[in-house]
Amino acid sequence: MTKAVLAEVRWWCLAVVAMVGLNACAPTVHGPPSPADYPRTRPELTRYTETSHYADVRKFLDSLRALRAPLAFGSIGKTTEGRDIPYVIASRPLVSTPAAAKQLGRPIVYVQGNIHAGEVEGKDALLALLRDLTFSNRPNALDSIVLIAVPIYNADGNERFASESVNRTEQNGPEMVGVRANAQNLDLNRDYVKAEAPETRASLAMFNTWDPDVFVDLHTTDGSFHGYALTYSPSLSPAAVFGGGYARDSLLPILRERMRARHGFEVFDYGNFLSDQPGLVADTSVREGWATYDARPRFGTNYYGIRGRMGILSEAYSHDSLARRIASTYAFVTEILSLVAEKGAAIKSLSARADSQPLAWGRSPDSLQIVPIRSELIATPRQAEVIREDLEKTVDSSITQPGVPRGERRTGRFGTIRMPVYDRFTSTLDRTPPAAYVVAPQATEVVALLRLHGIRVERSDSAWTARGEGFVIDSIITAPRTFQGHHEVRLKGRWERGVQAIPPKSFIVSTAQPRGALIVYLLEPESDDGFTTWNLFDRELQKGGRFPVTRIFDLRRGRAATRRSSASTTKPEN
Secondary structure (H helix, E strand, O other), X not given: OOHHHHHHXXXXXXXXXXXXXXXXXXXXXXXXXXXXXXXXXXHHHOOOOOOOOHHHHHHHHHHHHHOOOOEEEEEEEEOXXXXXXXXXXXXXXXXXXXXXXXXXXXXXXXXXOOOOOOOOHHHHHHHHHHHHHHHOOOOOHHHOOEEEEEOOOOHHHHOOOEEHHHHOOOOOOOOEEOOOOOOOOOOHHHOOOOOOOHHHHHHHHHHHHHOOOEEEEEEEOOOOOEOOOEEEEEOOOOOOOOHHHHHHHHHHHHHHHHHHHHHOOOEEEOOEEHHHOOOOOOOOOOOOOEEOOOOOOOOHHHHHHHOOOEEEEEEEOOOOOHHHHHHHHHHHHHHHHHHHHHOHHHHHHHHHHHHHHHHHOOOOHHHOOOEEEEEEEOOOOEEEEEEEEEEEEOOOOOOOOOOOOXXXXXXXXXXXXXXXXXXXXXXXXXXXXXXXXXEOOOXXXXXXXXXXXXXOOEEOOOOEEEEEEEEEEEEEEEOOOOEOOEOOEEEEEEEEEEEEEEOOOOEEEEOOOOOHHHHHHHHXXXXXXXXXXXXXXXXXXXXXXXOOEEEEOOOHHHHHHHHHHHHHOOOOOO
């Protein structure tokens, strides 16, 4: 019996034990529910041949509520088609507000499933885990963390069920799944900077309100045939100074060992073989290797790292069965929650330092740090053993398993090969934060989006001058093809220092606030994934002209102008 089969059998055994033998307790005098009364997910009810519809998720959560589970229920917002996006809060003792959660002094962990609605196991694993943690009377992570679970984030995409041969051609079941995009045909995991989708705007509001210390995003792979039940990634952006390095160096290596020792799952850094993504590595002499994905903040976990928090990507192996993918994802989230519970003090300290460091920017030159705004894969990878799954040719071109190319079949054989692993990025362009950015008065759409990202913006009616620099545009490079409805833009130019004349009604964005690094990334004209990229400044861009955002070195005059404006007209806009 192969390791894969053993792991799947073990999962079935654990699931049965959980359903018929798990001790449970309820928080009221009505007594604990019987294990026979526990709600079951749609995969559990169908022997893992089906995934949950939106109605199934709502029914499951309603069942938990009916059993008086100690959980708080809510909606982060509505989808394009008007569906509520449910969230569940779990902790012991239970909290239901951000203030109460902060008062506990514990790490807050935000786990999201179904951002790509054809990638289904995160949704169903998260429901099962909520049930099992909540009704367990044994000590668990809920005694030391606050969990926010969003099981069906892309609810509209989930309801566009069709055959996996149409919606998820790389995936081994179930037969019917939803689609990748939302109802606007937007990829929600490319939307975290431009925030055009209502789902993204709702999640940003949750981030701002609850300020989770850890964000976990649950996915399924699309690529290589490897030997891992699940692959993972921290925030890859070099600008994710705090959470990215800690997750990579202090959390995920322990998690990898526990997944093997406690659950029998091999896991590894997310990536694909170079043979499946030619041209990714600049060194054309490298024929064999393993490389991760993209460091830009359009991707949720990268974005969250630049906010000064920890982001973790989970990618279950698409060629495993649904049962095994749910099992590996369930185990992975379980171990993340346990590790965060164990290392709660260190993680809370990390969040506090990420918030406090930018507060000195603009006041003390010694406090300034560089913020990487462009990056590339490292040129000097580490060497590691990587597991590859062997495929073999068949005599005809029939499909031997969903997700396997025609004319090939899986063998169940795995080999370990030592190869270069490209799993991190290095900065190619850094910027030192100014005291503030001044945004042109007409850029109200930009200001609204900054506020949506949790960034404080002030305004002054008065004209003033300050030492600073303006960006002169030498060239505008526009992508010929659309991506997510946009022709992405890249600028080249130069900064010119001098006294800057700031017109009335300008917006002031101080970098001395917790999201300081994010401000730099979004507003710098040469950023590889800022507001310029997504056409927010297009109307103001002209070769030889000035970029509509100015860098200011000393904010004292701007503050004075803001105070005068506040006293004579309105209060600063926050």
